[in-house]
Amino acid sequence: MHRDRDRGRVPRPDGPAPRPDEVDPAVLGALLARHGWRRRGGARGRYARWTPPGELPGTSLLVPERRDFPDSVDLLGEALLALARSAAPSAREVLTGLAVPSDEIRWWREAPESQGGTAAWPAQERLRAAARATLLAGALAARGRAGYYGARHRRAAEASLERVLTGPAGAVTGGHQLTVFVPVEDGRATTATLLRALYALRDAVDYQRATGGMEAFDAAVAAGVSRELTEAVVALVQGAEGARMALEWSPAAGPPPGFSTRPAPVEFTPGDLPGLREAGARYVRDEPSVPVRVTGAVVRLGRAGPGGPGTVRLRVLAGADVARLRIVLDEDDYRIAGHAHLVGLPIRVSGRLESRGGFRRLSGAGDVAPVRVDDAERDRLLKSLQENLDFFEEACGEEACGEEAPGET
Template structure:
């Protein structure tokens, strides 16, 4: 039934109220709002198709403070073709803003910007104490973040074991991550913003989401294969789908101490599904019975990941050797040539002396070697060809200032020289 325009609201007039914390009503697509309401279990009723639709909360939704069934009801236009559509959307947003329905904040969050949603359901018993509930929430949140970090690492480059490589960039990509409440440590919703570029980069939320979905499905298939046949060969090609040691470890973290984990992905309604993906991806589940396979796969990925030959530029942070002459160990801050923040290396006597001199005059050094997977690609073996690198005066002054602030670390830098 068509709702007449109220006397104090003329067609085309801006809405009188924008809900605090909600998106501007004029920017909300009614189709996106109704898709989000349906996704979160709201029921459509009592309206003729093509005009308006009325939505009521899911069965069982209650106002926590009173424990009574919620009476929130939203009237949403089917499109913006009707004169009072903006006012009706404003009223719906205001009702959601003041609603105690658990899904209301999630709906408002998804309306502010296109967001892919990941729903995490962890099968755990009801906690018998507040401390247990807090611990369960922490385990769910940290496990979900670890899994998303593994996907962000895989989005930057495929590897069976990433270690410290790309970690700074992957963690920075998750800074835009939004998370909902973890009710009792059993349910959590995370939101990843969808970029607007035609070719998303490795920091785009949509690329992280699609990488995660591919990797989870490949892990599920490889795990089923190994449990059925005893063969581990399915985990080798799974690396190209984004499976890695970090991902198998994160899944194990979520599953341990529970009856299983269920991960469901929903695409942002405003963006739609990406090419090659189902509109409604099937949930992916893991159970405690998968843990031995996941542990074995993770250990194999670490063992089989080859060292990486690099030629890097770095700043000396620390120097240490047992005697006043001979080889010594250095800790380096990597500036270029390797996707790790810091590494350790053992230099022979001549290279150690060159590194010490370069550091004392505020210059970085360049060297070659191999990053070893043991220790997370934080160690350079076979270091050689150490030489100072000339930098601009401003950068050199900054490096010297850093040296003077950390003089206690370099008491042995000139030992024996």
């Protein structure tokens, strides 16, 4: 294969390819050191030779320490090509960190070994699910503090995790270790909030175990601790001998203000589970309802007979950080909602968003009124109505129509 062609682009079929002329040698060196590569000499201030962790033969990188040498781009291209071809698991993580400046979060789950390694796949799946739940809790807290979010902020929080990348798992780590790369550009608020919340959660658990008191969990909400975070940590620790999480800042971006350069890892053990579960239940019980005035499109109606109160489901357009709401309306307000639905208009309704059911229900609903929209939006809503006529269920019983759909939020 032609050397000059190779130098311009690193073959990375499974992810982004960093370009040699965009790579900072200092960042590459920091990532190599972070992932266990060893410096084996080289001219100080000019070049460094790196070898991978372990005993893998045949891989050696010559990395310039600055980009102002005549052959710096050539050497960086050769180093990136060697990383792309390397059998070292850490090579992919180094390339990922170069291509997308990211904060790295590592999870370790110390689960008992099973005979024949048959638990590696379930262990990996459990670790991935717990890691995602932990990140989601951090993303929720970055959007506002609450002891229990339920469906609130969930769409935005989940969307913010779409660019998160994962490192090697499975056979490489036995299913007990996972690395996640959170892009600095749109994920730094999540990583910083999550780290602060994990420290606060660790302190609250220690206080509860030492004194039996739960007050520290109440104070920890201001740092980002929530029911969602306690559940994620319970899922991580349950069935294991312990779990640990560590965060390392992107060497290209450095730490955010107020944080140390090398944050200490956070560990949890099975002895922490009773306090975590009690705190989670406490957060759900104590989270207050929220007064709101919601604008939404009616997507489903139902009541027991031709008259009386009925149940309405709204696709929320504004006024609440949830996707859908279930509302019980009296006869007059129900009729207004039905008429608005038929002519393709959203409605506006006041009430209290209840924590019971995950903030998916509006209690004390009233003051229902149709909302005027422009012609294009009205046509879109009418088209949606025509495509979903089965949702308009005046004849069905409230019991059936009011039932929550699987997976609905």
